Amino acid sequence: MQNVQSRSQLLPLLRSPLLGELLAWIYLHPEESASVTELARRFGVSQSTVSREADRLTEAGLIRAERRGNLRLLRADLTGPLARPLTELLALTYGPSAVLADLLPAIPGVQESxxxxxxxxxxxxxxxxxxxxVDVLVVGDADEDDLDEAARHAESRLGREVNIHRVSVASWRSADDPFLTSVRSRPIYAIVEPGDPQF
Structure with a gap:
């Protein structure tokens, strides 16, 4: 479950990490509408939490909301003067979570990342x-060329270097590798977790 109260360290202008993730997902997928239900599930928070943030963002003119049946759909408002600089700022800060979530689950052999x-x-x-x-660990037997292509694509969208390091499932489960022990001992952000559906 997201901690929606803590101050964002990626973009200290924001009230919370959740706000950064919501904005990044919406602005880095400008051609799509996302439902409040889908966003709540994606970020592990309640629908009421997402709805409250959506109300604030709509009032501020940063996103647009529309009703389709029971669904409340949100999308970026690209007509305002803040749209382009905000998109760039979000790509540099919260962009890695949104962009890599598009790319890595689609690669065969990515079991975790x-x-x-x-x-x-x-x-x-x-x-x-x-x-x-951005440093990324991929667990599984994904093809190195596919991972390299994903890294280059992510770099073009994020405007920064993306380094993908692949390890086997056995290595990730083992306690013998000092590098992986160090990775596990520090904060990590899951893109693909065990049991996530593969596309």
Whole structure:
């Protein structure tokens, strides 16, 4: 479950990490509408929490909401003067979670994947300077060329270096590798977890 009260360390202008993730998902998928239900499930919070944030963002003119039956659909309002700079700012801060969630689940052989390093530390609430790159751990037997292509695509959307490190399931489960032990001991952000549906 998201901690919706803690102050964002990735973008300290924001009240909470949830607000950053919501905005990043909506603005980095400008051609799509996302339902409150879908966003609540994606970010592990209640629908009422997402609805409250959506009310504030709609009032501020940052997103548009529409009703379709019982669904409340949200999408970025790209007509305002803040749309382009806000999209760029969100790509640099919360963008990795939104962009990698599009790319990695679709690659065959990705059983788990996590962002680690400075981005995950900031997301987890550790203060510090903005991350210069994004470090990603992929567990499974995904093809290295597919992972490299995903990294290059993510870099083009995020405007920063993306480093993907692949390990086997056995290595990830083992306690013998000092690097993986270090990764597990620090904050990580799950992109694909065991049991997630593969696309």
């Amino acid at each position: 996590y962002i680690y390093g400075s981005w995950a530390a900031r997301y987890g609430g550790e203060p510090g300077p903005p991350p210069h790159d």
